[in-house]
Amino acid sequence: MNDILQIKHLSKTYGGTGGAAATHALDDVSFAVRCGEFVSVMGPSGSGKTTLLNILAGLDTPTHGEILLDGQSYAGLDGEQLAAFRRSQLGFIFQDYNLLDTLTLGENVALPLLLDKRDPALRVQQTLALLGIETLADRFPYQASGGQQQRAAVARAIVHDPSLVLADEPTGNLDSASAKLLLQQFAVLNQQMRVTILMVTHDPQAASYADRVIFIKDGQLSTMLERGLQPSRAFFTSILDTLSTLEEG
Amino acid sequence: MLSLLLRNIYRNRRRYIGYLLASTIAVATFFTFGFVASHPDLSRADLPDVVLQLLLIGQIGVALFALFFVVFFHRFLLRLRGNEFGLLLTLGMSPRQLAAMIWIESLTLAALAVVLGVLLSLAATSGLIFGLSRLLGIPPLPVVFAPSALIAGCGFFGLLFVVDAALSARWMRSYTPKQLLVTTRVRQSASLSLPSIIVGLGCLGVAYTLALVVSANAVLGTASMLPIVVLCAVGTYVLFSQTLVLILTRLRRRAASWLALLITSRLAHRVLDYARILTVVTLLSAGVLTLMGVMIGSLAYIRQTATSAAEYQELVQIVAVALFVSFFLSSLCFIAAASTLYVKVFTQIDEDRRQFAQLRRIGLSRRGLHLLLLGEFALLFFAPVLIAILHSAVAIGEVTLHIIPDAATAAISGTWLAYAVVVAGYLAIFTLGCGVTWRQYTRLALRH
Incomplete structure (x- = not known):
């Protein structure tokens, strides 16, 4: 299986000019994500997870290193090209949903297609149905529960068939039942629709739904866990073990 | 799309x-x-x-x-x-x-x-x-x-x-x-800097000097109106931001009470917004005070000085138009000042609701929040008026010095009296506005 995302020697340094101490948010991070894979990135706060996600989203530029998404490098893209790249290749899911309050759930989902000048009619309905919220298309975000809003955000992230979906603590604001439902849907989307997902989380339960968990600490890749053929329960336990070893060392 | x-x-x-x-x-x-x-x-x-x-x-x-x-x-x-x-x-x-x-x-x-x-x-x-x-x-x-x-x-x-x-x-x-x-x-950040303070004071100094010196000449006086306003605006903005930074850092370091801590941190978070709003309201208020003061003052002056009936008639016409123009402009300044404050206050309501809910949860009483908002609104409404009184007093001084010929003592004291009445009225209106805004806002922001 080919790699959809390749991250090569990625570093990000903040500050360090005028005598101030430099912060190495990311320090020579390299890994790859296979097409159709569901990867979790875990690490303590301040480990560089968010910086990694921002760089992958094209919202921040690395100090060193290169990213290839579907063989294409981010480097050298100007604002307009980067925007076009984002709207065709990437999908985003945020911790606080980030739906536009003035648009209905259906319109929010249609937005990426409209930005890319594609006809939303059929595709939006299909995607909403896939996530079980087709009856809520005409509701506004404030008329929907947190779980429903987050499912609409997931629909928005996958409606345009992106190469990669980036999720930033997607279950962070949800109660445990809604979180579980959302993660099950992630798994279904990943297995049946072959959606590639990279999810940043600090919740081991959420991470255990992934095929692979990457741990970063102090800006460096520390270790990696493959689910392989283990049952969820066992994978969850080994994630917990790895986390506690990381925190000790 | x-x-x-x-x-x-x-x-x-x-x-x-x-x-x-x-x-x-x-x-x-x-x-x-x-x-x-x-x-x-x-x-x-x-x-x-x-x-x-x-x-x-x-x-x-x-x-x-x-x-x-x-x-x-x-x-x-x-x-x-x-x-x-x-x-x-x-x-x-x-x-x-x-x-x-x-x-x-x-x-x-x-x-x-x-x-x-x-x-x-x-x-x-x-x-x-x-x-x-x-x-x-x-x-x-x-x-x-x-x-x-x-x-x-x-x-x-x-x-x-x-x-x-x-x-x-x-x-x-x-x-x-x-x-x-x-x-x-x-968080918006601004730091205390001596050069800024010097620039700010310099701007105000030049503006005041221009106002008091150049305006003796009618043509030069009119031409220098714009630079005076611009210098005043820059000076006021710099001084407001620097003073806010100075006071906020001092108060916060001590953090004597929860009220001081909350108010200073909330102001510090949006310090540049506050400096901007305070400057705008100050300048507009100074406009209102000056225009109204001059207008009412000159009305009294003309009544006293006109010698013949024909001259009186002409002067009355001039004053009538001056009255119209200055009343029109000062109403506009007042509307602008009021709506600036309104927009500033009511656009923070969503953010405040969230923050207040959190504060209530950790045990801050409704009364406490009322007090917090009262403190903020008092600053927002009265700091500009106080500085505006300073600005407009200089403007009135200019008028009494140069525009009123041979500086008749009665006319000068009449103008200052008129100005004092205008200031009192303006303060009364702002006090009322502050009170009403506070009542409305606390009611809306603490509804849940």
């Missing part, structure tokens, strides 16, 4: 309505003043030159007001929507599409404002022409809408709105999506 855009405007209407109202008022006042000033019978009516000059100065004042109102409110509206724009960019809207969206939105609203404003000005003009004829002591003038005023107004606003839309679009385009997404959360 376009229909989605329009729907977005429609559903954002509560936010747009403030801006639409502001630009409608700007358009209406400009046209009203233009219609009255270029009334054909007025220029034929054998009025002293001074009257026509006064009308011209008035027109320039109204244009400046319109400029400020449109630009200020538009920027404010756009900044409120930073989050939305940041999200759109993240989802892949290109900077060019975003700029185009802002451009289209701005011009749609501008067209609406021009139509509404012109309609409003037709009604207002009819009323004003009637009132002005009575003031001038001439038979009621027919209501005429001079085409020249219509053309001038359309030209002015056409240019203003197009340039403003283009600059706004460019301005929003210059931000990265990340900057936009976090605008409301990121």
Whole structure:
């Protein structure tokens, strides 16, 4: 299986000019994500997870290193090209949903297609149905529960068939039942629709739904866990073990 | 995409309505003043030159007001929507599409404002022409809408709105999506710097000196009006931001009480916004105080000094027009000051509701929150008025020194007395405004 995302020697340094101490948010991070894979990135706060996600989203530029998404490098893209790249290749899911309050759930989902000048009619309905919220298309975000809003955000992230979906603590604001439902849907989307997902989380339960968990600490890749053929329960336990070893060392 | 855009405007209407109202008022006042000033019978009516000059100065004042109102409110509206724009960019809207969206939105609203404003000005003009004829002591003038005023107004606003839309679009385009997404959360920072303080004091010093020295000469005095206002604005802004930084850091370091801690941290978080708003309200208030003080003062002066009946008649006409112009302008300044405060206060309500809910949860009482808001509003309303009193006192001093010839003691004391009355009235209105805003805001922000 080919790699959809390749991250090569990625570093990000903040500050360090005028005598101030430099912060190495990311320090020579390299890994790859296979097409159709569901990867979790875990690490303590301040480990560089968010910086990694921002760089992958094209919202921040690395100090060193290169990213290839579907063989294409981010480097050298100007604002307009980067925007076009984002709207065709990437999908985003945020911790606080980030739906536009003035648009209905259906319109929010249609937005990426409209930005890319594609006809939303059929595709939006299909995607909403896939996530079980087709009856809520005409509701506004404030008329929907947190779980429903987050499912609409997931629909928005996958409606345009992106190469990669980036999720930033997607279950962070949800109660445990809604979180579980959302993660099950992630798994279904990943297995049946072959959606590639990279999810940043600090919740081991959420991470255990992934095929692979990457741990970063102090800006460096520390270790990696493959689910392989283990049952969820066992994978969850080994994630917990790895986390506690990381925190000790 | 376009229909989605329009729907977005429609559903954002509560936010747009403030801006639409502001630009409608700007358009209406400009046209009203233009219609009255270029009334054909007025220029034929054998009025002293001074009257026509006064009308011209008035027109320039109204244009400046319109400029400020449109630009200020538009920027404010756009900044409120930073989050939305940041999200759109993240989802892949290109900077060019975003700029185009802002451009289209701005011009749609501008067209609406021009139509509404012109309609409003037709009604207002009819009323004003009637009132002005009575003031001038001439038979009621027919209501005429001079085409020249219509053309001038359309030209002015056409240019203003197009340039403003283009600059706004460019301005929003210059931000990265990340900057936009976090605008409301990121703390604004300003640091104490001696050079800034010197520059600020220098600006005010030069402005005051200019006001007191140059204005003896009528031509130079008029020409130096703009630089004086600009220097005053820069000086006031710098001093407000520096003083806020100084006081806030001092108070916070001590953190004597929860109230001091909360107020200082909330102000410090948005310190530049506060400095900006305080400056604007200060300058507008100074405008109101000066205009009203001079106007009422000169009215008293003329009553005392006119020697012959004919001279009295001419002076009365001059004063009538001066009255009209300064009353018109000071009302505008007052509306602008009040709406600036209104916008500042009520746009933070969503953020405050969230923060207050958190504070209630950790045990802060309703009374505590009332107190917190009272402290903030008192600063917001009264700091500008106090500085405005200083500014306008200098302006009144200039008037009594130079404009009143041979400095008749009675006229000078009359002007100062009038000024004192105006200041007292203005303070009363602001106290009332502060109280009402506080009541309304606490009720809305603590509803849940």
